[in-house]
Amino acid sequence: EAQVTQNPRYLITVTGKKLTVTCSQNMNHEYMSWYRQDPGLGLRQIYYSMNVEVTDKGDVPEGYKVSRKEKRNFPLILESPSPNQTSLYFCASSLVSVDTIEAFFGQGTRLTVV
Amino acid sequence: AQSVAQPEDQVNVAEGNPLTVKCTYSVSGNPYLFWYVQYPNRGLQFLLKYITGDNLVKGSYGFEAEFNKSQTSFHLKKPSALVSDSALYFCAVRGPTGFQKLVFGTGTRLLVSP
Numbered sequence: 001e002a003q004v005t006q007n008p009r010y011l012i013t014v015t016g017k018k019l020t021v022t023c024s025q026n027m028n029h030e031y032m033s034w035y036r037q038d039p040g041l042g043l044r045q046i047y048y049s050m051n052v053e054v055t056d057k058g059d060v061p062e063g064y065k066v067s068r069k070e071k072r073n074f075p076l077i078l079e080s081p082s083p084n085q086t087s088l089y090f091c092a093s094s095l096v097s098v099d100t101i102e103a104f105f106g107q108g109t110r111l112t113v114v
Numbered sequence: 115a116q117s118v119a120q121p122e123d124q125v126n127v128a129e130g131n132p133l134t135v136k137c138t139y140s141v142s143g144n145p146y147l148f149w150y151v152q153y154p155n156r157g158l159q160f161l162l163k164y165i166t167g168d169n170l171v172k173g174s175y176g177f178e179a180e181f182n183k184s185q186t187s188f189h190l191k192k193p194s195a196l197v198s199d200s201a202l203y204f205c206a207v208r209g210p211t212g213f214q215k216l217v218f219g220t221g222t223r224l225l226v227s228p
Contacts, residue, residue, distance in 0.1 A: 004157075033216070035218075040220060041220060042118075042120075042204065042218040042219050042220040042221050043158075043204065043206075043218040044218075045215060045216070045217075048215070058215070090157060090158065092158075092216070101146055101163070101165070101208065102148060102160045102163050103148075103160070103216055104160070105150075105157040105158040105159070106157050107156060107157045108155075108156075108157050
């Protein structure tokens with residue numbers, strides 16, 4: 001089954017404790033991206049990647065890191081989480097193709113930083 | 115920079131009645147436009163897209179959307195609403211040269227009453 005898998009689904013952590021949210025897709029998509037969803041703000045892009053070893057900042061990259069060492073994986077790293085990073089996070093992937101440009105989303109990771 | 119506006123936080127409609135969820139966009143050049151739906155505790159699901167061609171596009175679950183270039187709008191419609199359509203709907207836009215950035219609106223909650 002074609003899917004984008006995020007782990008964990010729920011995470012409660014303390015301020016300053018490094019964490020990683022994993023994202024993996026099995027569709028051989030070149031493009032992957034991370035978003036955060038906050039009430040009233042919609043989805044805001046954190047980082048994206050056009051292909052392996054190619055990453056770039058989205059609209060709200062502060063406090064986050066990413067890496068793209070393999071095509072299928074795109075982990076989101078919070079080196080020193082803070083309470084304002086409490087949010088619902090989504091990973092998405094898509095082909096880089098006009099005909100199949102729609103993105104597929106993971107189930108989301110609800111992160112709480114206390 | 116591209117942007118999307120969803121002017122209604124919530125739309126209420128009775129089951130069996132037609133529904134419209136509004137979306138306007140701003141982008142340089144020809145847009146790629148999308149609608150996604152989010153059910154509680156789920157990721158975003160792709161509904162439909164406009165790339166080029168007919169202004170009326172049909173998507174999943176009986177939804178359709180009308181692209182209007184002069185009004186820069188891409189309203190989501192359904193002729194007869196179902197209670198199960200109740201969810202959060204997001205409009206999104208990608209610019210013609212911007213595979214990297216899928217910009218979302220703030221979302222519209224659709225409530226369909228029996």
